[in-house]
Amino acid sequence: MLKKFRHTEGLLARYARLVCDTVVPYQERAIRDEIEGVVPSYAIENFKNAAILNKTGVKPAGGDHKGCVFQDSDVAKWIEAAAYSLSVKPDAELEKRLDEVCELIGEAQEADGYLDTHFTLNRPKEKFTELVGGHELYCSGHMIEAAVALYEITGKKKLLDTVCKNADMLYRVFVTEGREGYPGHPEIELALLRLWRVTNEDRYMELAKHFIDIRGIDTDFFNKEYRRLGINIIYDNHYSQCHAPVRQQSDAVGHAVRAAYLYTAMADLAAITDDKELEDACFRLFESIEKRRMYITGGIGSSYHGEAFTADYDLPSDTAYTETCASIALIFFASKLLKLRREGRIADVMERALYNTVLAGIELDGKKFFYVNPLEVLPGISGNIPTHRHALPQRPGWYGCACCPPNTARLIGSVANYAWDEQDGILYSNLFASGELTLSNVTLEVETDYPFGDTVKYKVKKGSTKLAIHIPAFTLKNYSVSAHGELKSGYYYLEVNEGDEVTVKVEMIPRLYRSNTRVASNSGKAAVMVGPVVYCAEEKDNGDVLGFSFRSSAELKLNKETPEQIGGFYSEASDLGAVYTVTAEGQQTVMDNASDLYFTDEYRKEEKTLKLIPYFMWGNRGLNQMRVWMPVEL
């Protein structure tokens, strides 16, 4: 259900504006190959060539599909992000260009509803023969999501018609005709459930359920595909979460984005069909992430190998993979879990992923992006040596595999859908986000500087509602709500009426966090958080940070500073306004002989005050050390 939401001030509003003003236009230029000096995308070009082929029966010269097999999805994700940006800020020119792109996509669709420019242009005889890696169903899923978002926000039906025709064809092939198999990369399942919601066509839900139900039943399916294709490898089913039927899965495994997209659809389907077995599986998988396989930043997927989950408590900082898309997918998953069980800890995970890994995925200027989000950067090592090659210390302008930038744009553009939620007559505030929400029964305005302020005001401008406000776990021991209500599982339930003003106060103080001792890489270390925001130390503010240790008893001081006051940031960063920085007392190891590799007493400790900035601001001032987890006195 779409919320009518108007961003006002604050951090999320700033990012929503950045998405409208910079990210969406920048990414449009990227998919149109108009940005100099970055990897070309060919994404729009592929659609143009497929349209010509459809129209003329002849592939234009040089008209082979270029880029990743899933390049179409970049266009879809851009459309979806652009749709959300229209909900944030109307833009008639953008709407016109969107109409043209939707027209083009319709022209690139084959007569039977098939839609995938890679196969249309390059491998027309091989459709659905390589579900393991062909990504046709993945691209269909993203196009469905784009169409649904565009329809919900603008009422435009052109793309919705295209994707319905595509989904109808998929239903015919995989259900009616009984073609074997399920997608290597889950995505279509969650998309079909979105499509079912706007169209009320049950076959879309049925197709989603079909793909979910058969997943991992025939564990030899992808190997059979490979054998048919003459490829001699043994597929690791864990990579695609098809090592076991989904209802039997317990540990989050494999490619983290695939996993969380699948779990999102599973949770949504469990709610739709009231499937307790599926619900229990979803919560086992969520706990495996929340309790054993998630970074403090809400990053998931510890390893470059397979962009994947690894093992319980394997959460290295410097070689972390923690793909931006994976944290976005974790937010999707959390939002569906909340429909099943309204537990604050689920919203806590959503908030953790959003304010840290997702926001860190974008340069403050909105033009550069991280795919990988390490928690420690070591110049000369990070992005450089084979074990750390993926952990780039600075954001590039675009990627050959550009899944993350448009994914970030669509998440931030639609952040109101995660901040707010309605269920069984109750309006849920999952995240604190300033802005005005208009629903049929109520209009609410929220004013807050959160996460760089401790006060959140809910003003009821019109109507009345049952309201449940998520009180984040970090403040559960110390918070206040100015109206009477009841706390249950991390949500504060109350009734509000026109004219009411409810003030929530949370405890925004810097805290030292420790890790479970089983996280070997964090032994003897601590990290600072203020509310949901993880902090890091950069060399730019501190000189060498590798020799620093927190004093556990030391004061951690909160400061409110603008990027200009912190120093060294782009001028574009100025619209962040003031953020919290933290100063922490501690000690710096000074070696008597800086060239010694190992030594006993030949060092001393000097008092040092470390300056920490929000993790999402890291890497905006050139190459330098960055650290989240640092040694701490016992």
Place this chain on the structure above:
Amino acid sequence: MLKKFRHTEGLLARYARLVCDTVVPYQERAIRDEIEGVVPSYAIENFKNAAILNKTGVKPAGGDHKGCVFQDSDVAKWIEAAAYSLSVKPDAELEKRLDEVCELIGEAQEADGYLDTHFTLNRPKEKFTELVGGHELYCSGHMIEAAVALYEITGKKKLLDTVCKNADMLYRVFVTEGREGYPGHPEIELALLRLWRVTNEDRYMELAKHFIDIRGIDTDFFNKEYRRLGINIIYDNHYSQCHAPVRQQSDAVGHAVRAAYLYTAMADLAAITDDKELEDACFRLFESIEKRRMYITGGIGSSYHGEAFTADYDLPSDTAYTETCASIALIFFASKLLKLRREGRIADVMERALYNTVLAGIELDGKKFFYVNPLEVLPGISGNIPTHRHALPQRPGWYGCACCPPNTARLIGSVANYAWDEQDGILYSNLFASGELTLSNVTLEVETDYPFGDTVKYKVKKGSTKLAIHIPAFTLKNYSVSAHGELKSGYYYLEVNEGDEVTVKVEMIPRLYRSNTRVASNSGKAAVMVGPVVYCAEEKDNGDVLGFSFRSSAELKLNKETPEQIGGFYSEASDLGAVYTVTAEGQQTVMDNASDLYFTDEYRKEEKTLKLIPYFMWGNRGLNQMRVWMPVEL
């Protein structure tokens, strides 16, 4: 120059006996494929098949070369180890079998001197066309080393004749006929210099010099080979240390074993030819290792990728590669550097590598081996997930690529050659090793429990000599020698005569070591050493060790215990006698809720006394946690 040396008691003698009684016989069975349940070697079988082909002109059925292209070198390394074992303990039966193997190798040699069963059996037309990875020169090098050792110890000439014929052929091909190229894996260079020493044939030295001098001049050489072979890759010259002429190299790079074998030959050649430029390069490379790229265990090569050096200060514990062979090669390099400059720090590195990584390479029963020597083991992660797959938590019985086990055997079997050294009329004691040394001018007996005792007695039984005793760096602030002499660069110079008894006392106390702050993975951590021996904590003795932190002011207590007293070791470990263990006071983090992943104050510290054992004894009691570097109070 070979030392006549009789092991008496002590740790090195124990390992020398283990090599004679267990390792050499076990490895003989391995290369003869007589051990059930371990990967077959085919190493002797390949020679048999090549001999039949040479004799009959027909390759026997099923007679293709099997195993790695460098499988011949396993036989060579075994012969060399067996030769050293004869110097430790005569064995007429073993001599007989060695004669037979040498005979077989002669039969496998082609008429023109060519010797490599892989090419003879499988690729007779492709000799010397793939120097980058063909390993012919590497195998020739190892066979030369075996022949030289066997000749020096037993006077047997059969294999020496074979390798001379082979070396003559190589000289003809690469010098006389001017064939382009140098080996992808250095080894022949150091071997040819050994051959030159026993034969006085200058062309062997000349050929070694040729390979060293041309290395890295034509940096396109291996790419040209690949292009000729139709292989479409861009070769990384750093991997084989041919990115620049050797005299211009400064950082230790690439495959660590290749690097250290090359540097060994460079140092030896620099001494032979009095080449100052080459000497300076050797010392730059050594400092790059000693000061920036070496683990506290003397392990080198931080990364699984290319089994290679990575970047300065990149020394992760859990993903360390630190191949056993690389530390052996580092000992070779150090022994040659000592000929150039008699500096104690070089012998310190030798000692560090020997007592830690090399000894850890062998199970205490002599029948299982580590290729990779991590400094931290996490059950469920180590040896298991992709980033840690190489870091096995327990020693296997053999390897498909079995370079390390026989290399360890030959190093330990010849340890007297590294402990002792003669140069310019001075007898150098580089390492403390109990035993009796007989030279033309002097017979000395050394009595010591070192490294599990603090007293080393040098008794002159006959003759006299100038003696220089290496005083390890860890004790330079506190040591005594009972006879007058002079300390210079870590060596104590004195004159000894028949009947003299010189007692050296060193300070064997447990010390907490820190790392250079630039070693990010050791931030806030310390490790314990007693003398040259690195210590580790295993779960078997301590329960969970991940939650433990050293108190920096706490007493570290030294205990002398047998493996039985420590508990859980094989009965074969009993011949270790008593070793030092260390108990360290500290604190254990106890979480209020063990399932929390991140938390603030919900934990407490309990007093805990940790038991540490020598690192080389780790992994002998089943799968469990192991840790060298642990958090420490500031």
